[in-house]
Structures are given as structure tokens and as C-alpha cells.
Amino acid sequence: MLELLFVIGFFVMLLVTGVSLLGILVAIVVATALMFVGGLLAMMLKLLPWLLLAVAVVWVIRLIKEPKIPQYRRSDRWRY
Template structure:
């Protein structure tokens, strides 16, 4: 998948700049950046279930270990 992104970025950049040494170097840079961004996106998608699981575990632990705060009745006034 990432190789395909690299080829597409390289080809499009060569079409835009023409075939020269500067054009080839620019195409390599653009294709590498495109692969880097695509790789980061793929890693986020791959790790998303584990990140959600970690958030759920932390939430459950905080709910279990939360101190019990007494609930006061706010609207009940004394008549003193």
C-alpha cells in the first residue's frame, strides 16, 4: 500500500516538473513525504482499538477507585 503511494507521488511530481535532476529529486522528496504521512495514518488506524481499550481500562479503574463523596441534600433547609 505504501509503495503504491510512493509510486503515485513520484509519478505525479515527475509529470509536474519534467524529467531532470531537480525534478527527480523533488519527486523523491514529495513521494517520501507522501509515504511518511500515509504510514502515520496507517499506524493510527492500526493502533486505534488498543488506544480505545487503554482509555476504557483507565476509566474503569478510576470509577472503581474513586473516593465515595457523601451526597448532601441541597434543597433541604433547616428552620432555625
Template sequence: MLELLFVIGFFVMLMVTGISLLGIIAALFVATALMFVGGLFALMIKLLPWLLLAIAVVWVIRAVKPPKVPNYQRNNRFRY
């Protein structure tokens, strides 16, 4: 999938700039940027279930765990 994005970006950039050394270099940069963004998007979609699971686990732990009550007896050391 990502290789296809790279080839499409490279081809489109070559069609826009024409075939020259500067055009090929520009096409490489644009195709690499397109592949980078596509890869980040694919990685985000691939990791989305795990991120949702982590959010659900934290939510459940915070809902079940009682809030911490401060211990005020530390100030009453000398009371008998």
C-alpha cells in the same frame, strides 16, 4: 501498500515537474513525504483498538476506585 503510495507520488511528481535532476529530487521528497503521512495514518488505524482499550481501562479503574478522602486526624495529635 506504502510502497505503492511511494511509487504513485514519485510518478505524479515526475509528470508535474518533468524529467530532470531537480525534478527527480523534488519527486523523491514529495514521494517520501506522502509515504511518511500514509505510514502515520496506517499506524494510527492499526493502534486505534489498543488506544480505545487503554481509554476504557482507565475509565473503569477511575469509576471503581473510590475517591481518596484526606486524613484530618494528623492535626489532632495532642487530643486525648
């Protein structure tokens, strides 16, 4: 919601200062793209500890539940 208010305020300020409509549209597109990328980066950094915790939990569970299959050498198979 705050981003929408920023874009509207940005649009109004460019209109007040006398920038052309094409310049306003280009500025809004660039500002929206930068805010989108910044939001994705912030969300990634915010969720990174939880993602690392999930990877560690899955790694530990797989380590515990993995069946221990004996590895036989080729020469061992004729002894049984």
C-alpha cells in the same frame, strides 16, 4: 526497508526516462512526504483499538477506585 527500495527504484526510473535532477529531487521529496503521512495514518488506524481499550480500562479503574465523598449543602454544615 520496502520504502527505501521504492525510493531508489523511483529515482532510477526517473533517471532512465530523462527527467532533470531537480525534477527527480522534487519527486523524491513529494513521494517521501506522502509515504510518511500514509504510514502514520496506517499506524494510527492499526493502534486505534488498543488506544480505545486503554482509555476504557483507565475509565473503569478510576470509576472503581474513586472515593465516595459525601456532598454537603451549605445549610447542612450548621447541623453538626
